[in-house]
Amino acid sequence: xxxxxxxxxxxxxxxxxxxxxxxxxxxxxxxxxxxxxxxxxxxxxxxxxxxxxxxxxxxxxxxxxxxxxxxxxxxxxxxxxxxxxxxxxxxxxxxxxxxxxxxxxxxxxxxxxxxxxxxxxxxxxxxxxxxxxxxxxxxxxxxxxxxxxxxxxxxxxxxxxxxxxxxxxxxxxxxxxxxxxxxxxxxxxxxxxxxxxxxxxxxxxxxxxxxxxxxxxxxxxxxxxxxxxxxxxxxxxxxxxxxxxxxxxxxxxxxxxxxxxxxxxxx
Numbered sequence: 001x002x003x004x005x006x007x008x009x010x011x012x013x014x015x016x017x018x019x020x021x022x023x024x025x026x027x028x029x030x031x032x033x034x035x036x037x038x039x040x041x042x043x044x045x046x047x048x049x050x051x052x053x054x055x056x057x058x059x060x061x062x063x064x065x066x067x068x069x070x071x072x073x074x075x076x077x078x079x080x081x082x083x084x085x086x087x088x089x090x091x092x093x094x095x096x097x098x099x100x101x102x103x104x105x106x107x108x109x110x111x112x113x114x115x116x117x118x119x120x121x122x123x124x125x126x127x128x129x130x131x132x133x134x135x136x137x138x139x140x141x142x143x144x145x146x147x148x149x150x151x152x153x154x155x156x157x158x159x160x161x162x163x164x165x166x167x168x169x170x171x172x173x174x175x176x177x178x179x180x181x182x183x184x185x186x187x188x189x190x191x192x193x194x195x196x197x198x199x200x201x202x203x204x205x206x207x208x209x210x211x212x213x214x215x216x217x218x219x220x221x222x223x224x225x226x227x228x229x230x231x232x233x234x235x236x237x238x239x240x241x242x243x244x245x246x247x248x249x250x251x252x253x254x255x256x257x258x259x260x261x262x263x264x265x266x267x
Contacts (some may be wrong), residue, residue, distance in 0.1 A: 189237060
């Protein structure tokens with residue numbers, strides 16, 4: 001009997017997130033899973049490589065589809081958790097794929113650089129492991145809390161995506177595939193491969209801004225910004241306007257696509 005693939009499962013919402021359990025339930029149907037997560041909520045930490053210097057992995061038991069699954073948590077950022085897991089928990093067996101999610105809240109456009117979900121996936125990709133960053137559109141007040149969410153549609157999308165991408169040959173410049181799932185998802189929802197928008201999925205508005213305005217007064221506003229718009233082929237348009245599953249290939253190479261000679265002229 002062929003060995004099941006091993007999937008490293010992580011998130012940025014923390015070890016207690018129901019989204020982490022939902023992802024585990026989708027993946028355990030066909031794969032072995034190694035579950036790791038930050039000990040506490042780490043939303044919007046990007047790819048910060050931070051954590052308590054004395055932190056070690058602590059075991060937790062998660063109930064996944066009626067069975068007990070051993071998981072590991074670390075008092076550190078999502079990216080640090082993944083980096084430490086790859087070196088400390090994957091000595092005998094290298095993961096075939098890494099999945100980050102299912103995240104509370106979509107990660108669209110320029111928010112990818114702030115996303116701890118994407119940051120964890122980037123860290124795996126740096127180690128040469130194909131990675132998925134999977135996020136689910138939920139109300140804004142759930143972005144930092146564990147709100148009551150129906151994960152069934154998101155789990156179906158995750159299962160289908162991972163099954164297909166595990167056996168596929170990825171193009172050379174694709175290191176991470178970002179999957180954003182609309183809150184209206186069901187089995188009839190279409191999927192669209194798209195580019196990352198140059199607009200944020202969410203942006204911070206500071207009403208009545210002054211030098212002495214506290215950071216905590218910032219209000220989260222859904223993108224794009226006033227006077228701006230998404231493009232027909234980007235992830236904002238796919239998710240917000242078309243209510244489609246937005247599939248966005250990402251590269252570790254953040255170099256501008258411009259001809260380098262054009263920058264040479266400027267210097």
